[in-house]
Amino acid sequence: MADAPMTSGGLLVFKPKPSLPPPPATTGVIGWMRFNLFDGIYSSVTTVIGVLLIGYIAIGFYEWAFVRAVWEASSRNECRISPTEFGTCWAGVEFWFTRFIYGRYPDAEIWRIDLAALIFVLWMAPLWLPRVTAKVIVGLSAVMVFPFLAGYLFLGGERNWFMAIMVALSLTWFIGTMVHVAICLVTNQGLGRWIIQATGFASRDDRLQKYPIIILSLIAYFVVYFLVADWQTVEVVPNQWGGLFLTLVISGVGIASALPIGIVLALGRRSQMPVVRVLCVAFIELFRSVPLITILFMATTMFPLFLPKGVVFNNLASVIVAVCLFSAAYMAETVRGGLQAISRGQYEAAEAMGLSYWQSMGLIVMPQALKLMIPNIVGSFIGLLKDTTLVSIIGLYDLLGMINAVSQDPQWIGLHHEPLFTAAVLYFVACLAMSKYSQHLERKLGAGDRR
Amino acid sequence: MKKLSLLGLGAGLLAALSFTAAPAVAESTLDIVKKRGHLRCQIGTPSPGFYNLKSDGTWVGSDVSICRAIAAAIFGDPNKVEFQSVSSTVRFTALANGESDLLSRTATWTLFRDTQLGLSFTTVNFYDGQGFMVPKDSGIKSTLELKGATVCVLTGTTTELNLTDYSRVHKLDIQPVVFQDSNVRNETYLKGGCDAITNDKSGLASNKAGFPDPGAHTILPETISKEPLGPAVRKGDSQWFDIVRWTVFALIAAEEAGITQANVDEMAKNPPSPEVARMLGVEAEVHKGLGLDKSWAHWIIKSVGNYGEIYGKYMGSASSDGIGIGRAGSQNDLWTRGGLMYSPPFR
Numbered sequence: 001m002a003d004a005p006m007t008s009g010g011l012l013v014f015k016p017k018p019s020l021p022p023p024p025a026t027t028g029v030i031g032w033m034r035f036n037l038f039d040g041i042y043s044s045v046t047t048v049i050g051v052l053l054i055g056y057i058a059i060g061f062y063e064w065a066f067v068r069a070v071w072e073a074s075s076r077n078e079c080r081i082s083p084t085e086f087g088t089c090w091a092g093v094e095f096w097f098t099r100f101i102y103g104r105y106p107d108a109e110i111w112r113i114d115l116a117a118l119i120f121v122l123w124m125a126p127l128w129l130p131r132v133t134a135k136v137i138v139g140l141s142a143v144m145v146f147p148f149l150a151g152y153l154f155l156g157g158e159r160n161w162f163m164a165i166m167v168a169l170s171l172t173w174f175i176g177t178m179v180h181v182a183i184c185l186v187t188n189q190g191l192g193r194w195i196i197q198a199t200g201f202a203s204r205d206d207r208l209q210k211y212p213i214i215i216l217s218l219i220a221y222f223v224v225y226f227l228v229a230d231w232q233t234v235e236v237v238p239n240q241w242g243g244l245f246l247t248l249v250i251s252g253v254g255i256a257s258a259l260p261i262g263i264v265l266a267l268g269r270r271s272q273m274p275v276v277r278v279l280c281v282a283f284i285e286l287f288r289s290v291p292l293i294t295i296l297f298m299a300t301t302m303f304p305l306f307l308p309k310g311v312v313f314n315n316l317a318s319v320i321v322a323v324c325l326f327s328a329a330y331m332a333e334t335v336r337g338g339l340q341a342i343s344r345g346q347y348e349a350a351e352a353m354g355l356s357y358w359q360s361m362g363l364i365v366m367p368q369a370l371k372l373m374i375p376n377i378v379g380s381f382i383g384l385l386k387d388t389t390l391v392s393i394i395g396l397y398d399l400l401g402m403i404n405a406v407s408q409d410p411q412w413i414g415l416h417h418e419p420l421f422t423a424a425v426l427y428f429v430a431c432l433a434m435s436k437y438s439q440h441l442e443r444k445l446g447a448g449d450r451r
Numbered sequence: 452m453k454k455l456s457l458l459g460l461g462a463g464l465l466a467a468l469s470f471t472a473a474p475a476v477a478e479s480t481l482d483i484v485k486k487r488g489h490l491r492c493q494i495g496t497p498s499p500g501f502y503n504l505k506s507d508g509t510w511v512g513s514d515v516s517i518c519r520a521i522a523a524a525i526f527g528d529p530n531k532v533e534f535q536s537v538s539s540t541v542r543f544t545a546l547a548n549g550e551s552d553l554l555s556r557t558a559t560w561t562l563f564r565d566t567q568l569g570l571s572f573t574t575v576n577f578y579d580g581q582g583f584m585v586p587k588d589s590g591i592k593s594t595l596e597l598k599g600a601t602v603c604v605l606t607g608t609t610t611e612l613n614l615t616d617y618s619r620v621h622k623l624d625i626q627p628v629v630f631q632d633s634n635v636r637n638e639t640y641l642k643g644g645c646d647a648i649t650n651d652k653s654g655l656a657s658n659k660a661g662f663p664d665p666g667a668h669t670i671l672p673e674t675i676s677k678e679p680l681g682p683a684v685r686k687g688d689s690q691w692f693d694i695v696r697w698t699v700f701a702l703i704a705a706e707e708a709g710i711t712q713a714n715v716d717e718m719a720k721n722p723p724s725p726e727v728a729r730m731l732g733v734e735a736e737v738h739k740g741l742g743l744d745k746s747w748a749h750w751i752i753k754s755v756g757n758y759g760e761i762y763g764k765y766m767g768s769a770s771s772d773g774i775g776i777g778r779a780g781s782q783n784d785l786w787t788r789g790g791l792m793y794s795p796p797f798r
Contacts, residue, residue: 075771076661084664096506104508239533240508301541304548315550395496395537397504405504407634407661408497411771412506414661416634 064088076412092412093422099402100422103242109156109234113245116150119174126181133190138177143256145173154249157235168225176220238316242397244426250316250398251385254323258384259377261324262331267361269336280332287329293390295322300394319391327384334380338373339365371445378438382431399423480684480691481525481742484552489531492518493551496538499657500765500774501557501577510534511772513765514555516755517576517682521553521698524747529754539608543568546685553695555682557651559609564683573696575681576758577766578782578791580674581613582652584659587669589646594623594673600646601626603636613676614649637661647671651678653766657774694741701748704730704794705757707785712756719749730797737797748797758792759785 021027025034037047070079070087071094079089093100102110123142126132149170152163159167180191187194192213196202199212241249268280287295299322300315307313342365350360370377392401403423407416484490494502494514502512519529537545546554547569557579558564560572583602585591594617604611606629618625628645630636637658640648650658652670659665682695705711708727710718715731722728729735732745741747755761762778769775784790 080663084667086663099504099506099508104504106508237533239535297541301544301548304550305544393538394541395535397536402504405497408499408503409505410499410503410657410660410769410774413499413657413774414634414637 074411076415079415089412089415089418092406092415093418095412096402096406096419097422099243099405100399100419100426101244103246103397103402104240105236105242105245106234106240109236112153112156112233112236116153119149120146123174123177126177126184129181129185131188132181132184134180138180141173141177145170147253147256149174153233154241155236155238156233158232164225164229168221168228171228172217172221172224175224176217238314241316243402244399246316246391246396247385247388247398248430250320250323250388250391251381253320254327254384254388255381257324258327258331258380259335261328262335263366265328265332266335266339269332270339283325284329284332287326288333292323292326292387293393295326296390296394298322315394316396319394319396323384323388327380330380331377334373334376335369337376338369341372342369371442374438374442374445378434382434385430385434386427399426479742480552480688481694484525488526489533490518490522490525491533491535491550491552492521493535493537493542493545493554493556494518495542495556496536498557498654499660500653500776502534502536505772510536511765513577513761514557514682516761516765517555517699517702518553520702520751520755521695523750523754524694524698524701524741524743527744527746527750543570546570546683549685552691553682553684557678557680558683560679560681560683561609569686570683571686571692572681572683573692574699575679575791576699576702577653577680579651579653579678579680581610581649581676581678582655582674583647583649583671584655584668585647585671587667591647591671594671594675595621597623597625597647599624599626601628601644603628603630603640603645603648605630605633605636605650607631609676609678610650617675633658653774653776656776660769660774690740690742694743697741698751699758700794701730701751701797702755702758702761703785703792704797705748705752706759706792707787707794710752710757712752712754712760715749715752719746726797 022031025031038044065088068081068087069090070081071090073079073089073091074095076086076089076092079087079091081087098107098110102113105113120142123138123146126138127135132138148163148166152159152167176191183189183191183194195213195216196209201209201212265280265284268276269284271277271280296319299318303318304313346364346368347360350364355363388398389400391398392404395401397405400423403416403419406412406419407414494510494512497503498512500512501514502510505511515534518532518534522532523529525531535545535551537551542554542556542558543564545551554570557577558572559579560575564570565572583594583597585597591597600623602614602625604614604627611627611629614625614627617623628639630639633654636648639645641662648655648658652674655670659668659670662668682699684692684695704726705715708724708730710727710731718727719731719733722731722733725734727733729737731749732738732747736745738745738747744750756764759778762783763773764770765773766776766783767773767778778784778790780789782791784792786793
């Protein structure tokens with residue numbers, strides 16, 4: 001009956017048979033595996049070898065990291081699983097973990113590092129919140145203003161007049177930013193506009209509108225200034241800084257200063273003025289053709305020889321300056337590459353509109369160029385973060401330096417696989433975070449291209 | 452003409468620079484340290500027993516104790532020290548350029564270093580010597596049996612040079628396998644990458660303690676080099692030289708006189724001998740030339756103990772701080788017991 005032609009009112013109507021389901025071998029997991037893993041003899045062989053290899057390594061790792069693990073012990077000797085064999089001594093890592101993160105920073109003062117980190121996160125977080133306005137100012141101030149507060153929190157001690165001013169400024173700015181973010185989230189408008197409305201200046205002349213903002217900021221600044229005037233923390237000399245904290249301080253300062261200095265150098269290298277160009281080229285080529293470790297050695301051991309006797313330049317400061325200059329030289333070439341990718345027409349159009357050099361750079365060329373450079377910029381930042389391990393060679397106890405110290409402690413003597421693994425995980429997390437952020441930034445800034 | 456004036460400007464700048472670089476008044480190191488409020492003591496990168504970091508962030512070890520002893524002698528407080536952990540490649544530069552006040556690390560006293568690097572070794576606080584370690588089941592009993600053997604050694608140190616010298620003198624044809632990192636060297640040795648490992652004997656002892664099965668390895672009896680280790684200072688300040696040297700002597704003399712960290716207060720009250728009385732500043736004024744307080748030696752012993760106590764804590768015992776090298780009958784024992792530790796009289 002089913003095969004009989006259907007008739008409807010004497011007309012023969014074509015009624016297709018329902019299509020058969022795809023052969024079971026081409027759908028689902030099995031199909032996916034056939035197409036992707038066992039598509040022909042070579043593919044099958046490599047799959048089998050690959051799976052065996054991964055399995056072998058995974059089992060080995062599992063055994064090392066978990067089966068043989070000793071979690072509780074107070075010395076490496078207690079990590080023995082037999083008289084002639086050590087287990088995987090995670091207890092040692094637990095024992096030393098605070099040092100990996102904070103170095104030799106006094107335990108009682110560690111809250112200062114945590115506080116600075118918290119403030120930084122709070123300061124940067126608004127960049128991800130879509131309703132917050134003036135993101136550029138928030139982001140820039142996190143890089144330019146926050147370091148003074150962080151620097152004082154880390155270093156402590158007495159503040160000179162400059163630091164007293166800057167710390168108060170930094171704190172006020174932070175509070176202002178937080179208020180701004182809160183207002184943005186509630187009312188959908190920025191702090192400035194809200195103040196103007198709240199004080200009833202909205203209907204006044206445009207030129208008058210800025211006064212309530214200036215006056216309120218000044219009041220807030222002086223209130224904060226006098227509130228924190230007597231606040232003082234114990235001095236912690238840079239000699240005691242270390243661990244991941246030091247790694248992040250060095251690479252953070254390097255990253256924050258590399259971009260601005262690099263942009264200036266790149267513009268200088270493309271400048272029409274011969275003196276500026278020659279100086280920039282000389283600087284870039286000098287720093288790019290010398291290995292970082294040589295520059296670090298120069299900064300920490302040769303440089304003091306040129307100074308008058310008795311004047312000792314802080315080791316960490318010289319290292320940070322060296323890292324900044326080194327990364328700026330590399331950044332300059334990245335930026336130059338980005339600038340060259342912008343077509344001549346853009347420069348000419350900017351000129352035709354009557355924009356000055358800085359206006360055309362700042363408004364037309366740089367925004368386009370920087371967007372193109374993001375993968376390269378983040379690439380060199382990640383490189384810089386990892387390069388800072390070199391400072392452990394000149395006797396600074398960054399993360400790697402602390403890791404190396406474990407195996408020389410009689411209590412944990414010879415323990416170095418586990419700490420190294422821990423360092424690898426910490427570096428991986430830090431680098432992955434940076435790389436993910438750059439992808440996020442690219443997607444956001446590239447929105448215009450996709451439209 | 453233009454070129455000439457540029458040259459002149461350059462020369463002027465150079466002259467000005469060199470003028471400011473010359474120290475106007477030579478201030479004594481002691482004054483500088485006192486003014487600064489703390490001592491800058493250079494140690495090396497962690498080395499078990501001598502100076503190593505603990506998981507609470509403090510430095511401990513025998514050389515660290517020398518730093519603390521000097522701080523105690525000057526300030527009466529062993530914590531007024533900034534420890535500068537410097538890699539061995541730049542250790543002498545960091546002393547020469549004034550970054551460190553003294554060097555208290557495992558640097559071997561040699562003629563060249565003592566005369567040509569602008570520094571002076573004060574005295575010896577540890578006698579070390581290079582030796583070999585082999586697996587017990589290799590059956591080797593003497594270094595002379597190491598013919599044609601491959602030996603793991605750290606590069607860039609005198610250890611490497613001593614090894615080739617020794618191999619040449621005794622026609623052993625030893626093949627050195629060089630390493631940058633002691634952990635990697637140990638690992639290679641444990642996996643059978645070389646027949647023996649060479650290092651200072653103190654280092655061998657601590658390496659061995661970190662092996663999975665320390666009992667399976669043995670340190671050969673021969674010592675192929677002399678490694679006298681002691682604190683060094685910049686040349687040209689004899690008062691500072693004396694302070695460092697006599698701090699070490701005070702530690703040794705205290706052990707000889709039986710003064711310990713525990714009984715030093717009691718001894719200062721009732722000195723059992725005129726020597727102890729002079730040392731602890733109860734009698735006479737032998738300390739005057741050092742420019743220190745008369746209680747300087749009292750403070751030293753009170754803060755870090757005598758030489759034997761320091762040795763016992765960081766070298767002798769196989770504890771969480773120590774690496775377990777026996778002292779009895781070794782060169783590091785007191786002269787009264789057949790060792791080389793000897794202090795001139797406190798008179």
